[in-house]
Amino acid sequence: MASVPSDLKYSRSHEWVRVEGDVATIGITDHAQAELGDIVYLDLPEVGRILQQDAQFGEVESVKAVSELFSPVGGEVVESNTGIADTTEVVNQDPFGGGWLIKVRIADTAELASLLDAADYEKFANEHGGH
Amino acid sequence: MSSELLKTPLYDAHVALNARMVDFAGWSMPVMYAGILDEVRAVRTGIGLFDISHMGRIRVIGEEATSLLQAVTSNDVSSLAYTQAQYSLLTNPDGGIIDDIIVYRQAENAYMVVINASNTDKDISWIRSKAGAGVEIFDDSAATAMIAVQGPEAPAITAQLASNPELLNMDRFHYATGTIAGAEATFCRTGYTGEDGFELIVPAESATAVWNALVAAGGVPCGLGSRDALRIEAGYPLYGHEIDDTTSPVEALLMWAVSLEKGEFTGRDHIATLKANGAKRKLMGLVSSERIQPRQGYTVFIGSEEVGIITSGVFSPTLGTSIAMAYIDSRYAKTGTAVEVSVRDKRIPAVLKQKKNLLQNS
Numbered sequence: 001m002a003s004v005p006s007d008l009k010y011s012r013s014h015e016w017v018r019v020e021g022d023v024a025t026i027g028i029t030d031h032a033q034a035e036l037g038d039i040v041y042l043d044l045p046e047v048g049r050i051l052q053q054d055a056q057f058g059e060v061e062s063v064k065a066v067s068e069l070f071s072p073v074g075g076e077v078v079e080s081n082t083g084i085a086d087t088t089e090v091v092n093q094d095p096f097g098g099g100w101l102i103k104v105r106i107a108d109t110a111e112l113a114s115l116l117d118a119a120d121y122e123k124f125a126n127e128h129g130g131h
Numbered sequence: 132m133s134s135e136l137l138k139t140p141l142y143d144a145h146v147a148l149n150a151r152m153v154d155f156a157g158w159s160m161p162v163m164y165a166g167i168l169d170e171v172r173a174v175r176t177g178i179g180l181f182d183i184s185h186m187g188r189i190r191v192i193g194e195e196a197t198s199l200l201q202a203v204t205s206n207d208v209s210s211l212a213y214t215q216a217q218y219s220l221l222t223n224p225d226g227g228i229i230d231d232i233i234v235y236r237q238a239e240n241a242y243m244v245v246i247n248a249s250n251t252d253k254d255i256s257w258i259r260s261k262a263g264a265g266v267e268i269f270d271d272s273a274a275t276a277m278i279a280v281q282g283p284e285a286p287a288i289t290a291q292l293a294s295n296p297e298l299l300n301m302d303r304f305h306y307a308t309g310t311i312a313g314a315e316a317t318f319c320r321t322g323y324t325g326e327d328g329f330e331l332i333v334p335a336e337s338a339t340a341v342w343n344a345l346v347a348a349g350g351v352p353c354g355l356g357s358r359d360a361l362r363i364e365a366g367y368p369l370y371g372h373e374i375d376d377t378t379s380p381v382e383a384l385l386m387w388a389v390s391l392e393k394g395e396f397t398g399r400d401h402i403a404t405l406k407a408n409g410a411k412r413k414l415m416g417l418v419s420s421e422r423i424q425p426r427q428g429y430t431v432f433i434g435s436e437e438v439g440i441i442t443s444g445v446f447s448p449t450l451g452t453s454i455a456m457a458y459i460d461s462r463y464a465k466t467g468t469a470v471e472v473s474v475r476d477k478r479i480p481a482v483l484k485q486k487k488n489l490l491q492n493s
Contacts, residue, residue: 037151037356038168040446040453041422059475061424063167063356063446066475086451088422089168 002031002125005096009112010121011072012128013054016096017115019106024073027100028060028091031125036062039088044080044101051075051104053111058101060091071104073111079103139184140276140338148352156249158185161354168448170357171364174282174324175449180342180350181279181358187251188271188332189244191258195265196240203261203397204234205380207390211236216304216321218388220380221246221254226401227376228383230254231368233321235306240266245277247370261397276338278331280345281353281361285328286320288348293318298329312344313337324358325365325490360445363454366416366486372427372443373414373456382410382458384486412439413464416486417455417472421479422446425455425472432471432478438463441472447490454489455481 004010009017014032018025033039041061051057053074060067080102084090091099106112116124136159145152150161161182163170173179191200200208206219213236221229230250235243246254251272259268280289290298293311298318301307306319314337319330333341346352359369368374368383380389380402391403417425425444430437444455455472463470466485471478484491 037163038166038446040168040424043423063360063424064162086422092166 002029002034003096004030004118004122004125006118008096008118009072009115010118010124011070011115012124013070014125015070015072017072017112019112022106022109023078024075024104024106025100026072026102026104027095028069029121029125030095032067033092033095033099036060036065036067038063039091042085042088042091042101044082045077047077047080049077051077053114069101071102072115073104073106075104075107077102078105137185139182140335141182141184141278141342144339144342145182145352150352150354153355155355156185156247158248160185161352163354163356164352167354167356167360168446170351170353171360171448173351174326174353174357174361176283178280178282178284178288178328178350179324179353179357180345181281181353182276182342183279183330184276184338185248186272186277187246187248187254188275188277189246189255189258190269190271191242191244191266192240192269193266194240195263196242199258199262199266200234200242200244201393201396203258204232205389205396205402206234207393208234208236208242209393213238214305214307216306216319218304220385220388221257222380222396222398222402223376224398224401226379226398226405228370228374228378228380228385229257229376230370231374231385231388235319243271250370274335275332276335278333278338278342278345279322279324279328280331280350281322281324281326281328283327284349285326288345288350289318289329289331292344292348303327312341314341316341323365323367324361325367326361359443360447363443363445363456364447364449364490366456366489368414368456369443379405379410381405382412383414409461411461412458413461414442414486415439415457415459415464416484416489417441417444417457417470417481418450418484418489419453419455419472419479419481422453423474423477423479424453425457425474425479425481430473431457431459431481432473433463433468438470449490456486459483
């Protein structure tokens with residue numbers, strides 16, 4: 001079974017969010033990486049880009065498929081994990097740790113209320129399948 | 132998941148190994164076990180196992196068997212020894228490719244032919260439509276299973292399990308019969324990965340025992356995902372990507388599997404004419420410096436000019452960047468030519484290579 005850490009928030013497009021102060025760290029879930037299989041390419045935004053909630057911020061490509069990435073919260077990109085560009089398998093191996101994708105300075109914390117908690121995401125993922 | 136998908140004799144073994152099963156040409160087949168890239172590496176450095184039972188296996192037997200195969204296939208079967216196999220093409224009247232096949236000669240007028248799963252019904256109907264009274268065609272697909280054992284360690288481990296060291300002396304594109312894990316088997320020194328190894332044909336009821344023995348001996352179960360990546364790395368065409376009923380062996384650079392000298396065969400005149408006039412496009416390999424994958428249908432550019440179209444592409448774990456095959460305008464189809472591939476909203480630089488040399492440095 002896919003891991004779903006209880007301290008994170010989740011989007012219905014299979015991203016996770018870890019909130020620390022006003023910064024949200026964002027990645028794709030264990031469920032999403034397992035569905036995609038071997039990830040070989042990441043397209044991540046540059047620092048400074050302003051994202052609206054649910055806006056596409058990049059794409060993740062596995063041998064099998066290309067999937068768009070959507071920002072679970074709006075705000076400014078303050079960090080982008082470009083260091084894993086040539087070791088994208090980290091996203092498969094450690095999706096909630098070394099495989100994080102971007103950090104966003106949250107514009108409006110009220111948006112977090114629309115995200116799922118771990119129990120609801122687990123239920124959602126089991127019902128809705130792929131990334 | 133449709134309940135009507137066909138299952139190979141190894142279906143339960145795949146499920147027991149936690150394979151991810153997908154629909155491929157109407158078959159429920161493993162696309163991967165632990166991971167596609169690790170499976171590619173296993174085949175390049177050790178030994179990998181593939182269930183290829185979904186491919187069609189037919190026998191063509193009778194006094195007109197040789198003349199039938201000379202007429203419907205592109206290569207020359209008359210030169211084959213009775214222990215020898217040959218890559219060949221089923222060609223249509225326009226000189227297009229109905230399928231790519233392997234023909235195994237068993238006797239003066241007895242052959243086994245292995246065909247693509249997606250084309251089994253089409254191929255058998257076509258061959259039957261060309262067959263006279265002096266030939267019989269038997270479909271052995273359901274009664275047998277086929278396992279590819281591929282990689283640098285594959286020959287030694289296969290020979291050891293078969294208790295038959297003679298297998299190691301067999302040349303490529305030859306075959307022999309024997310036993311492995313208590314089962315009768317045909318050992319073919321063939322494969323579609325670019326590595327040495329065997330393709331084993333065993334009775335369907337023995338398939339699981341043979342598979343399990345190969346797994347126990349260190350064989351890494353591999354799915355269709357790695358099989359596709361391996362054949363792209365090796366520059367081998369796949370029906371539906373590089374070749375189909377509208378592509379010519381001249382443009383696919385498959386003339387080594389065509390004998391224009393053997394006499395008449397279906398589509399020969401069209402192929403000979405195109406060879407004499409020169410094809411407008413040629414199948415080339417591309418090596419990208421990036422990881423993003425060119426995929427089938429993406430356009431190849433030089434500057435603003437469209438010069439080709441991608442037929443297959445994949446991230447090559449062996450090179451660490453993406454590779455592809457593409458039909459390229461013959462005026463530009465030269466090794467070393469710099470091109471760009473349009474991948475969604477990006478232009479990705481790549482260099483053309485002969486498809487057989489995709490993994491080589493120069």
